[in-house]
Amino acid sequence: MRSLTRLGIVAVLLFACVGCDQVSKNVVREQIAIGYSQSFLGDTFRLTHVENSGAFLSLGASMPEAARVAVFQGGVAIVVAVLLYFALFTRQLDAWAIAGFTLLAASGIGNLIDRVMQDGRVTDFLNLGLGPLRTGIFNVADVVGVIGVVLLIVKRHSALNDTSGKK
Secondary structure: OOHHHHHHHHHHHHHHHHHHHHHHHHHHHHHOOOOOEEEEOOOOEEEEEEEEOOOHHHOOOOOOHHHHHHHHHHHHHHHHHHHHHHHHHOOOOOHHHHHHHHHHHHHHHHHHHHHHHOOOOEEEEEEEEEOOEEOOOEOHHHHHHHHHHHHHHHHHHHHHHHHHOOO
């Protein structure tokens, strides 16, 4: 793939995903009180504003502040840089793999912006479920990251199937 095409894919995905994530979080912070929850579609979807100082399901929220900064800001920044390096410079990647690595990087960037600008907290507000079975509260960056992982898994699975019959 040509470098300009690759750069275009990465730039468009980063701009769109990080932009949507940050706009949605700003709307939530400005319009919805922390702790407020509203149900929609028979309680299948909940809009609940929380500020999370940890990771998924508040994992790590009780760590000392210096450790949280090191892991959730320093560590994430390093992982984002590595993901962008793969997306931009690994030659054997196709557009789907480039998109997968870029979406993971966009997810990290979206939440990293929050951590830097919001005293180490990430704004979460989406929750899905049926009856008592519910997800944790998440945000657009988290959705983007899951899509990136799915793309990479599907890509890897299809690559393994393509080569498994060859001798």
